[in-house]
Amino acid sequence: MIRHALLPVTTAIILVACKPPAHQGVNLNHGAGIYFEKCATCHGPDGTPTTPTYPPLRESEWLRVHAAPLIAIVLDGATGNFEVGGKTYRGVMPAWRDVLDDAQIAAVLSFIRTEFGDGASPVSAGDVAALRERTKDRRKFWTQEELRAFAAQPPH
Numbered sequence: 001m002i003r004h005a006l007l008p009v010t011t012a013i014i015l016v017a018c019k020p021p022a023h024q025g026v027n028l029n030h031g032a033g034i035y036f037e038k039c040a041t042c043h044g045p046d047g048t049p050t051t052p053t054y055p056p057l058r059e060s061e062w063l064r065v066h067a068a069p070l071i072a073i074v075l076d077g078a079t080g081n082f083e084v085g086g087k088t089y090r091g092v093m094p095a096w097r098d099v100l101d102d103a104q105i106a107a108v109l110s111f112i113r114t115e116f117g118d119g120a121s122p123v124s125a126g127d128v129a130a131l132r133e134r135t136k137d138r139r140k141f142w143t144q145e146e147l148r149a150f151a152a153q154p155p156h
Contacts, residue, residue: 047059072135
């Protein structure tokens with residue numbers, strides 16, 4: 001009898017514990033799903049790629065600056081040499097501007113920054129929308145030099 005009486009309480013505790021984490025309105029579980037679907041093939045399931053072509057995300061200095069350069073990379077892609085953790089990588093990051101909406105980009109970048117960037121702050125859909133508008137006429141991949149200059153600018 002006591003076992004059956006505890007069932008609703010146990011179920012309620014499990015449901016509360018399974019609630020997707022949200023940080024500033026961003027669902028990190030949704031971001032994780034996007035990451036594993038679209039990013040993990042190149043950047044590795046744990047943020048560490050298995051091939052030397054693509055840069056690691058885990059503990060990357062790019063995750064610790066304000067989010068604008070990361071948003072720009074996801075929107076318009078990147079190409080050329082990229083230095084991460086003292087090593088140079090040469091690969092091509094595809095553009096996702098026409099594939100992912102603002103909320104999806106915010107979710108995946110928030111997941112990446114939280115999971116691999118030592119708890120860097122989440123990204124909001126508003127941040128993505130603002131940068132999408134600001135760079136709406138851009139039709140080429142970003143280079144490391146452009147992104148470093150972009151990172152040095154204060155976020156708008």
